[in-house]
Amino acid sequence: MEMPTKTLKGAATFKEAPTFKDQRRERIIQVARSVFYEVGYAGASMSMISSRLGGSKATLYAYFNSKEDLFEAIIREQCGQIADLFLAHTGTDDLRATLAVMGRELLTAIMSDEAVRTFQLIVEESHRNPQLAEMFHNVIQSQGGSNLVNLLQAAHARGQINAPNSQEAAMVLKSLIFGDCHFKRIMNLAAQPTEAHLSRQVDLAVDIFMAYYGSKSAG
Amino acid sequence: MEMPTKTLKGAATFKEAPTFKDQRRERIIQVARSVFYEVGYAGASMSMISSRLGGSKATLYAYFNSKEDLFEAIIREQCGQIADLFLAHTGTDDLRATLAVMGRELLTAIMSDEAVRTFQLIVEESHRNPQLAEMFHNVIQSQGGSNLVNLLQAAHARGQINAPNSQEAAMVLKSLIFGDCHFKRIMNLAAQPTEAHLSRQVDLAVDIFMAYYGSKSAG
DNA sequence: GGTGAACCGTACTGTACAGTTCGGTTTATT
DNA sequence: AATAAACCGAACTGTACAGTACGGTTCACC
Structure with missing residues (x-):
């Protein structure tokens, strides 16, 4: 059904065709x-x-084939774009700085107009189409989160923090980073935060995180 | 338009009539x-x-008068019911215990099936009807939150914590209490948490909160 | 310059909905 | 028993939608 062999569009037979349709x-x-x-x-x-x-x-x-199909394709594509916002990070010796950078990245991504609207639409359709919610959550969790889990695990191994349960620690950090911004944003009760607000939020989150996991014996 | 003077339903003329309609x-x-x-x-x-x-x-x-009217009445009523879940609390000397109790109350309320579904519907309609979102947020913020702000303010004044910005401290505590439960729940990716999970979540939140605001100089 | 696929415009089918109308019926007050 | 308000059921209006059909048209490729 999909264009078997066929020289197309002037451009010669590259592996990645310029795509007519x-x-x-x-x-x-x-x-x-x-x-x-x-x-x-x-x-x-x-x-x-x-x-x-x-x-x-x-x-x-x-x-x-249907409205539902089209919608799904859109959400799928949008999730890909959000995933692309997360870069790969290798931990440096300055853990606080690394966490701050990753935190900013995460918060910026999740608070963007597109991500917020995508989330709202997914919630609206989460009953009819639960896979979309799973996909979105995977993007946040795996792309934006497993980075974090790995990083915290490494930091724990290095003795920089005391977080035997790195999964839980990552959850805590994410919660602190999100604050109530996201909650309000989803309800259209807040606009995209300013750079200053964003920085303040992330810095506070890292401070609190390190106060608990930084030195003393934890959980 | 509303029943002028009229003895009704056998029950005599109380101020609060048994209400025919x-x-x-x-x-x-x-x-x-x-x-x-x-x-x-x-x-x-x-x-x-x-x-x-x-x-x-x-x-x-x-x-x-309309579908929209009916929907609004439902959300309004539901918000009232959620608000009723929050009790009045007076701080005791044991701050940690008080915070834990309030935290459990808040988390239980916000994670209930009704509250989650209400939230989802509000998100779905937040474009057409932004007041509903405001109302819901007020319920969480004012009923469940200003209690918290006042309590933290008092604790700060008493020297139990060092939180000059009690508004912000309340936000932090709420974020920690919510964790990622709520985020996942809204997308129908998690069921109502067990008592054990709920306790663990709140206790962790209070621990982290107190690690930062409890003793050392903050913010 | 001819073949065929992709495209356009428009009209159609069938369904579903919000909100209304109305004649007949129950129910409660006097 | 008489009066009036509230209620029922069911049909109706007008609109909007998902998805399809089809004859005519462009346009890429041979």
Whole structure:
């Protein structure tokens, strides 16, 4: 069903073809995303999407079998973009600095307009489509979190902190970093935080974290 | 428009009448709530509600002018019920114990099935109806939170903790108490926590909180 | 310059919904 | 028993939607 062998688009036969219809697919996702993000899943209609797209509804259905399919593709793509925000970190000797950097990264990612709206839509659809929630959580947990777990584990082994349960310690740090920003943001009760607010939040989180795990014997 | 003077229902003229139609109104809210909670706002229909209620749709509209009205009444009532879960607390000398008790109360309330579902519905509707989000947040913040702020303020004044910014300290404690339970719960990725898990979470939160604010100079 | 796939526009099918209307019926107050 | 309010059931209005059908059109490739 998918283009067997076929020289295409002038550009010779690279392994990664320039994609005749992948481009269109990408554009559909872009447009549909903006519609879903404006009016929510239930509020959006395929007619609205196709009209804003410019083409016909039939074309839309040639790329996606259903509204649900399209929505899923959008969330999937968005999760990928959020995951890309998390860089790989190797711990340095300055643990506090490393945690602060990772914390800023995490908080910035999760508080971005796109991530917040994605989260809201996932919550809205979490009954009909629980896999989306799992996927999103994996992005935050694994991409943004297992980094953290590994780092804390290493720091524990090095004796920089006393955190035998690195999973739990990572959870604590994440909770401190999020603060109540995220909670409020999800309800549209707060705008994207300023750089200053963000820094304050992360620094406080690291301070508190280190006060507990830094030196004394813990749990 | 509302029953001028009228002896009613056998029961004599108390100030708080036994309510001929308030009972029915209450029952409508009950039924509608269960429907909204099962299928969400968009997924629910007034026909479904009235049929499950037993009466006719016209009766339903005699009590509530619109679907939106009905939904709002439900959320409002639910917020009231959640607020009722928070008791008044006067600080004792044992600060840790007091914090643990309040923490358990807060976590139990916010992690209950009803509170979680209410939160999800509010998120779903937060674009169309931002006041609901505000109301919900007020319940958590003011009922469950200003207690905490006052208590921490008093503890600071008494020298039990060093937290000049009691607002911020309360935020920190709340974040620690919530942990990642709430985050996961909202996405339907976790069930109601067990008593043991709940206790562990709160005790850890209080430990970390006191490690930072308990003795040394902070912020 | 001809073949076929992708596309367009538009109209259609069938369904579902919010909210209304209305004639008949119960129920409670006098 | 008489009066009026509340209620029932069921049909109805108008709208909006997901998804399909189809004849005509572009456009890439041979």
